[in-house]
Amino acid sequence: MREALDQWDFVAAAYATGIIGTLAMVAWSWFAMKRAESLRERIRRK
Amino acid sequence: MHGFANPKRFLGLARWLTPLLLLSGVSLSAGALFWGLTQVPPDRLMGETVRILFIHVPSAWLGMGGWTAIAVSSLVFLVWRHPLAAIAARAAAVPGLVFTAICLITGSIWGRPTWGTWWVWDGRLTSMLVLAFLYFAYIALAQTAKREAVSQRIPAIFGLLGAINIPIINRSVVWWNSLHQPPSITMGNSAIDTEFLVPLLVAVLGFSFIFGGVMLARMRTLLAILQADARLRRRAMEAV
Numbered sequence A: 001m002r003e004a005l006d007q008w009d010f011v012a013a014a015y016a017t018g019i020i021g022t023l024a025m026v027a028w029s030w031f032a033m034k035r036a037e038s039l040r041e042r043i044r045r046k
Numbered sequence B: 001m002h003g004f005a006n007p008k009r010f011l012g013l014a015r016w017l018t019p020l021l022l023l024s025g026v027s028l029s030a031g032a033l034f035w036g037l038t039q040v041p042p043d044r045l046m047g048e049t050v051r052i053l054f055i056h057v058p059s060a061w062l063g064m065g066g067w068t069a070i071a072v073s074s075l076v077f078l079v080w081r082h083p084l085a086a087i088a089a090r091a092a093a094v095p096g097l098v099f100t101a102i103c104l105i106t107g108s109i110w111g112r113p114t115w116g117t118w119w120v121w122d123g124r125l126t127s128m129l130v131l132a133f134l135y136f137a138y139i140a141l142a143q144t145a146k147r148e149a150v151s152q153r154i155p156a157i158f159g160l161l162g163a164i165n166i167p168i169i170n171r172s173v174v175w176w177n178s179l180h181q182p183p184s185i186t187m188g189n190s191a192i193d194t195e196f197l198v199p200l201l202v203a204v205l206g207f208s209f210i211f212g213g214v215m216l217a218r219m220r221t222l223l224a225i226l227q228a229d230a231r232l233r234r235r236a237m238e239a240v
Helices: A007-045 B007-038 B048-080 B083-115 B123-147 B153-162 B165-175 B194-239
Strands: none
Touching: A007 B007, A007 B048, A007 B083, A007 B194, B007 B048, B007 B194, B048 B083, B048 B123, B048 B153, B048 B165, B048 B194, B083 B123, B083 B153, B083 B194, B123 B153, B123 B165
């Protein structure tokens, strides 16, 4: 006997992948930009 | 257009456009995904898994859109030698790769309950996987070119050549037999009911804003690193 697949499990997994992946990319690119721009300003002021 | 090739003018625009695109993109995408989860009825054939398309379809379009941006920027760099165009091409690679990966993973998750398998080696899935490998190769090539001070023309030529894969992905479901359905949305025509189409288009718009915001943030990062390097080099030369 095979157990029926719960479609909501697949929906939840896909949403988690999409949301976590996108937000991680946004956060990483934002903080990398802030870090690089503050480094440039520090060098400029020296 | 040529005016924005000036880094100072570009930074003046990007400073307010980056947070605006990111915030509006996250809000629109969150709204569209919530709409897709709670307001859209289950599909007659796909059931509840139809909701996965609100993430899968925008990711697929932006995965291909990312490489299109690389190809166009590479062409501008090769023809007009705008250094900002080479930076734009490099900046499009990371969001393009992330959306291609999300497209492949969510497609696989959707395929298991719908097709009964996680993966098939058909034209659409294979050409999309090839796109992910092209992104990895482009990122490695662009980083190596920068580190070894080799001409930026090499990754630019690779970016142009890789664009051959974009029409292959797009037409793969027409040219070859595939488990993947044929195009549902074409120019001026849609096989999707309005109830699904409207949140899908809002999701595409929201994720596109996020792509634009991340691309601008990456361009600002690469530009800041270049400017910091140039200043340090100038100081070292003056000290000699």
